[in-house]
Amino acid sequence: MSDGFGLDNLPYGVVATPGGAPRPAVRFGDDAVPLSGFEADAGLPSGTLAGPVLNPLLALGRPAWAALRAAVRGRIEAGTAELVPLAGLEQRLPIAVGDYVDFYSSIEHATNLGRMFRPDAEPLLPNWRHLPVGYHGRASSVVVSGTPIRRPRGQLPPPEPGQAPGFGPTTRLDIELELGFVTGPGNALGTPISTRRAADHVFGFVLVNDWSARDIQRWEYVPLGPFLGKSFATSISPWIVPLEALEPFRVPARAQDPDPHEYLRTEGDWALDIALEVELNGEVVSRTNAKDLYWTFPQQLAHATINGTNVRPGDLYASGTISGDGAATQGSLIELYEGRRFLEDGDTVVLRGRCDDRVTLGEVAGTILPA
Amino acid sequence: MSDGFGLDNLPYGVVATPGGAPRPAVRFGDDAVPLSGFEADAGLPSGTLAGPVLNPLLALGRPAWAALRAAVRGRIEAGTAELVPLAGLEQRLPIAVGDYVDFYSSIEHATNLGRMFRPDAEPLLPNWRHLPVGYHGRASSVVVSGTPIRRPRGQLPPPEPGQAPGFGPTTRLDIELELGFVTGPGNALGTPISTRRAADHVFGFVLVNDWSARDIQRWEYVPLGPFLGKSFATSISPWIVPLEALEPFRVPARAQDPDPHEYLRTEGDWALDIALEVELNGEVVSRTNAKDLYWTFPQQLAHATINGTNVRPGDLYASGTISGDGAATQGSLIELYEGRRFLEDGDTVVLRGRCDDRVTLGEVAGTILPA
Numbered sequence: 027m028s029d030g031f032g033l034d035n036l037p038y039g040v041v042a043t044p045g046g047a048p049r050p051a052v053r054f055g056d057d058a059v060p061l062s063g064f065e066a067d068a069g070l071p072s073g074t075l076a077g078p079v080l081n082p083l084l085a086l087g088r089p090a091w092a093a094l095r096a097a098v099r100g101r102i103e104a105g106t107a108e109l110v111p112l113a114g115l116e117q118r119l120p121i122a123v124g125d126y127v128d129f130y131s132s133i134e135h136a137t138n139l140g141r142m143f144r145p146d147a148e149p150l151l152p153n154w155r156h157l158p159v160g161y162h163g164r165a166s167s168v169v170v171s172g173t174p175i176r177r178p179r180g181q182l183p184p185p186e187p188g189q190a191p192g193f194g195p196t197t198r199l200d201i202e203l204e205l206g207f208v209t210g211p212g213n214a215l216g217t218p219i220s221t222r223r224a225a226d227h228v229f230g231f232v233l234v235n236d237w238s239a240r241d242i243q244r245w246e247y248v249p250l251g252p253f254l255g256k257s258f259a260t261s262i263s264p265w266i267v268p269l270e271a272l273e274p275f276r277v278p279a280r281a282q283d284p285d286p287h288e289y290l291r292t293e294g295d296w297a298l299d300i301a302l303e304v305e306l307n308g309e310v311v312s313r314t315n316a317k318d319l320y321w322t323f324p325q326q327l328a329h330a331t332i333n334g335t336n337v338r339p340g341d342l343y344a345s346g347t348i349s350g351d352g353a354a355t356q357g358s359l360i361e362l363y364e365g366r367r368f369l370e371d372g373d374t375v376v377l378r379g380r381c382d383d384r385v386t387l388g389e390v391a392g393t394i395l396p397a
Numbered sequence: 398m399s400d401g402f403g404l405d406n407l408p409y410g411v412v413a414t415p416g417g418a419p420r421p422a423v424r425f426g427d428d429a430v431p432l433s434g435f436e437a438d439a440g441l442p443s444g445t446l447a448g449p450v451l452n453p454l455l456a457l458g459r460p461a462w463a464a465l466r467a468a469v470r471g472r473i474e475a476g477t478a479e480l481v482p483l484a485g486l487e488q489r490l491p492i493a494v495g496d497y498v499d500f501y502s503s504i505e506h507a508t509n510l511g512r513m514f515r516p517d518a519e520p521l522l523p524n525w526r527h528l529p530v531g532y533h534g535r536a537s538s539v540v541v542s543g544t545p546i547r548r549p550r551g552q553l554p555p556p557e558p559g560q561a562p563g564f565g566p567t568t569r570l571d572i573e574l575e576l577g578f579v580t581g582p583g584n585a586l587g588t589p590i591s592t593r594r595a596a597d598h599v600f601g602f603v604l605v606n607d608w609s610a611r612d613i614q615r616w617e618y619v620p621l622g623p624f625l626g627k628s629f630a631t632s633i634s635p636w637i638v639p640l641e642a643l644e645p646f647r648v649p650a651r652a653q654d655p656d657p658h659e660y661l662r663t664e665g666d667w668a669l670d671i672a673l674e675v676e677l678n679g680e681v682v683s684r685t686n687a688k689d690l691y692w693t694f695p696q697q698l699a700h701a702t703i704n705g706t707n708v709r710p711g712d713l714y715a716s717g718t719i720s721g722d723g724a725a726t727q728g729s730l731i732e733l734y735e736g737r738r739f740l741e742d743g744d745t746v747v748l749r750g751r752c753d754d755r756v757t758l759g760e761v762a763g764t765i766l767p768a
Contacts, residue, residue: 125537130621143620151619156562157552161621162533162628166496167586167706176587178704181528181658191527193658215538215630216547242704248522249514250501250532251622257533258704259586287552287564333549333613333629335538 030386031055033099034274037265037388038080038230041115048078048118052098053265057109059098067097079122080266084229084339087211091229095270117264119170121208124338126168126260127330128204128236128346129160131321135349138361143244155284158321158329160346163236164257168342171264171390177371177397178258180242195397196239199369203304203357203377204234205316205387206344207323208266212337219331221292224324227337230266231298233379233390234344237261240360240368262342263379263390275299275381279322286325289332296322300387302348304357305376312362314350316379371396401757402426404470408636408759409451409601412486419449419489423469424636428480430469438468450493451637455600455710458582462600466641488635490541492579495709497539497631498701499575499607499717500531502692506720509732514615526655529692529700531717534607535628539713542635542761548742548768549629551613566768567610570740574675574728574748575605576687576758577715578694579637583708590702592663595695596640598708602669604634604750604761605715611731611739633713634750634761646670646752650693657696660703667693671758673719675728676747683733685721687750742767 031037031053041058042048051058061075070090074082083090101107130136133150136159140149153159177199182192210229213219219227236256243255279297297317304312321329326343347357356362359369369375373394379387402408402424412429413419422429432446441461445453454461472478501507504521507530511520524530548570553563581600584590590598607627614626650668668688675683692700697714718728727733730740740746744765750758 125535128621152555152558153552153562153616153619157617159617159621159624161624162535164496164533164706165536166709166712169586176705179589180704181524184523187523190655191524191658193660215540218550239704245524246528246530247620247622248524249618249622250499250530251618251620253530253532254701254704254706257701257706259706284561287562289564330625330628333551333610333625334547335535335625335628335630338537341537 029383030380032384033102034384035267035271035386036095036098037267037271038120039265040077040079040118040120042118043114044116050075050077050080050083054102054109056112058112058115059102059107059109064094064097068094070094080120081122081340084208084210088226091268092270095268117170117172119168120264120266121340123165123168124341126163126165126342127160128163128344129158129321129326130346131158131319131326132346132348133320134351135347135357135361138349138356142360156286158326160330161251163260167257168260168262171261173261173392174395175237175259175392176395178239178242178254179397180239180254181245182241183245191245196241197368198240199394200238200240200359201304201375202236202238202347203302204236204344204347205300205379206232206234206262206342208232209337209341209343210339212339213331215336216334218334219327219337221290221324221328224327225269227327228269228323230268231272231387232266233263233377233387235261235375235377235390235392236344261390261392263388265388267385267387271385272298272381275385277317280318280320282320289328290325292322292324296324300379300381303378305378307374312354312356314348314355314357316348318350319345319348369394400754401751403755404473405755406638406642406757407466407469408638408642409491410636411448411450411489411491413489414485415487421446421448421451421454425473425480427483429483429486430473430478430480435465435468439465441465451491452493452711455579455581459597462639463641466639488541488543490539491635491637492711494536494539495712497534497536497713498531499534499715500529500692500697501717502529502690502697503717503719504691505722506718506728506732509720509727513731527657529697531697531701532622534631538628539631539633542632544632544763545766546608546630546763547766549610549613550768551610551625552616553612554616562616567612568739569611570765571609571611571730572675572746573607573609573718574673575607575715575718576671576750577603577605577633577713579603580708580712580714581710583710584702586707587705589705590698590708592661592695592699595698598698599640599694601637601639602643602758603637604748604758606632606746606748606761606763607715608632632761632763634759636759638756638758642756643669643752646756648688651689651691653691660699661696663693663695667695671750671752674749676749678745683725683727685719685726685728687719689721690716690719740765
């Protein structure tokens with residue numbers, strides 16, 4: 027359990043004793059280090075770490091994050107940090123989510139889904155290689171790992187074209203294995219964030235399971251995109267791994283062809299080497315890696331703001347389903363099983379992400395409840 | 398100016414002296430009635446009306462809203478209410494927007510756009526008459542009337558299929574005339590809101606201008622829907638007219654064919670007779686009415702939650718562009734001028750909504766700044 031949660035990681039979350047008030051904390055091994063005593067150490071404004079969410083910390087920006095990280099690490103190394111066993115604590119949602127954006131940045135996933143949904147056409151639509159396609163998801167139903175997922179009901183596609191739609195619990199309940207970033211200070215309306223400045227606005231990363239009802243989605247999604255097929259729940263891992271902890275795992279991104287427009291160009295290595303896996307009822311059914319995403323996170327943030335929209339502390343930007351190109355490397359069941367296997371009531375899905383034995387993203391888990 | 402803001406209206410907003418703290422208020426004529434002194438009168442928890450937004454009031458639900466409305470009306474009638482001239486105050490965004498959902502509920506608008514975007518097919522897609530099509534918009538860039546609108550830049554459609562996209566300021570900047578509702582207490586995740594209970598969750602209504610960059614939107618929107626073509630700004634009118642003030646203007650909705658599924662059926666009259674107009678640089682260019690919307694607000698809220706997603710106080714649900722079926726009744730420029738006229742820098746758009754000489758929604762205004 028504690029593997030990858032040593033001094034090189036120190037991710038941020040919010041914990042509570044059962045029935046107690048939510049408290050920001052850092053994870054160290056199998057313990058939580060409550061942060062309330064660190065405001066003075068790190069020179070942060072009073073109240074920054076009072077909870078119930080991390081947003082006030084996110085608003086302060088990278089110098090404050092670095093100061094806090096150094097202070098926490100210092101006290102742990104000195105043996106003076108309070109350590110509370112995680113076994114007695116509940117995980118809470120660590121952020122108040124402002125806007126939740128979901129991208130579609132894996133070329134293998136977009137190709138696989140294009141083949142399924144538009145079998146007679148080019149699988150990738152003409153815009154896909156020119157911009158990181160994305161849309162807004164629902165912020166209210168972002169939940170922390172461990173929250174049970176109620177099977178949604180809704181309108182289902184008509185049995186034959188022209189007939190009335192069905193209605194009932196989804197029979198094609200799926201997962202989407204994604205990596206998400208949580209934003210820091212943000213920008214004023216009208217001032218885009220360049221790829222060069224993107225990292226200053228990224229606090230850290232979580233695993234995301236973007237639960238999806240494929241039948242509801244297929245019927246509703248034209249022409250304005252997914253709505254109820256996605257909005258019933260999105261789960262995130264409880265510990266936000268700071269970008270600083272992921273620095274050693276930045277690797278070159280795959281080549282992009284054609285070259286993207288200037289506002290999407292980057293210098294340096296912005297793919298993240300994070301091994302990912304999907305576990306279904308105790309069996310690992312897929313393994314892939316975040317480094318194979320076509321679009322990188324600085325590109326995603328630069329694109330999302332090129333029209334001047336404002337990012338706020340606590341926004342969540344997810345990568346879209348991460349699929350590889352071999353057998354058992356897909357990030358959704360519809361790809362893994364070609365539509366023959368979806369989630370049953372009682373199924374448990376655990377997504378995991380791990381850089382090496384020093385740094386892990388931990389896991390995001392959820393179990394399906396009947397409709 | 399004060400027409401329609403008498404005792405029968407009493408809408409809610411947030412005002413501030415220049416540079417001052419935002420304060421919840423009710424509008425009466427050309428004055429604001431600050432609400433901070435009304436907590437005890439109306440039996441509301443301390444802090445409910447302290448600002449900076451109305452969300453704590455929204456969370457309390459209909460009995461609290463009715464008590465406050467009666468208390469404000471009572472003091473105005475008794476001549477003991479504090480009246481502050483609006484001329485010396487700034488309007489602020491009255492709510493912290495949770496999720497922003499945009500529907501597509503005018504059959505004339507959906508038909509007009511379907512004809513333009515898919516000239517060789519049925520203008521209405523197969524799902525349209527079965528459910529209120531909608532999607533999530535961006536919450537961070539919802540702004541109050543009067544906020545200038547910066548012309549967005551972005552990727553523009555390739556001149557010819559297969560060529561590279563362009564980039565630059567949008568040349569097809571448009572408006573969308575919409576009516577929006579702001580939600581009250583909300584529901585727990587997993588428990589849909591029925592059409593029968595919808596009104597208990599609707600605090601009141603605002604006018605919405607869902608600014609749209611048609612060229613950016615056309616290139617980006619497949620397959621996941623509008624994103625940057627809409628996310629740069631959405632303007633709302635400053636005064637939220639409570640549903641209670643709109644009760645006299647509830648009228649029968651137009652017939653729906655086919656009958657919608659049971660969860661979308663309603664009893665009673667749920668269309669709202671609100672005359673709407675679009676003014677462009679001082680000239681009224683379109684007049685329509687909200688009562689002609691195909692889908693009603695209880696249907697929209699029941700649909701949005703049928704999968705169990707949770708509504709929060711301060712969510713904004715907009716109708717989609719409201720267009721009529723005659724000349725000069727369309728709610729967007731692309732429909733009014735068939736693509737030959739979009740917004741120029743310096744253009745000012747004012748949308749107005751009015752029930753009768755007692756109750757008005759006021760206006761939402763915005764002026765275009767250069768990119």
